[in-house]
Amino acid sequence: MRRLKECFKDKRGVAFPLVIAVTLSMLLILCGILELLRLNLIALGVKEALQDAIVVVVNDNYANVYHGVREGYSGGYTSDGSGFEEAVSDGDLYYELDKVLGTHKEGSSHVKYAEGVLEYRIADLEVHIRNAPLAPSNPRGVPRFEAEGMITLEVPVRFAGKVFPSMRMKLKVQAGYIEVF
Helix, strand or coil, X not given: CHHHHHHHHCCCCCCHHHHHHHHHHHXXXXXXXXXXXXXXXXXXXXXXHHHHHHHHHHHHCHHHHHHHHHHHCCCCEEECCCCEEECCCCCCHHHHHHHHHCXXXXXXXXXXXXXXXXXXXXXXXXXXXXXXXXXXXXXXXXXXXXXXXXXEEEEEEEXXXXXXXXXXXXXXXXXXXXXXX
């Protein structure tokens, strides 16, 4: 430790290689932090786009759900003459995601390229719609109309000019319809 202090105090230029080593080390650490921020930013952007797409699904089901809630605190149902059947749609989420994210279909997944290099890949979209029950006797505490979406995001990890195994994560979002009155 004393020798290190002496190197920093030395005025003869002996510490010059040490300064270069410290600078390069700090630069590598900064590159690692920037790559981590890039991965985090992509994941947040895709999750926000998925949330927007799920909200579109909930809004597309608004007419059926609103009518049921207004008349009997229920979800999306229509009369089929002798009873009621569910009337909900999960929409086209990949279309919404492609529109927001700028992705396009490639094989079984949707991808985005930046300057000819794969930026990320999304796949395995799952949508689950939970319809509220038809005319419950007590509307308090009854499950609401909800749409839930899950998608797999894969982002290639690059560091120091090399490509490492991709970051894979499942993103899950949820949106629901809440009656006001």
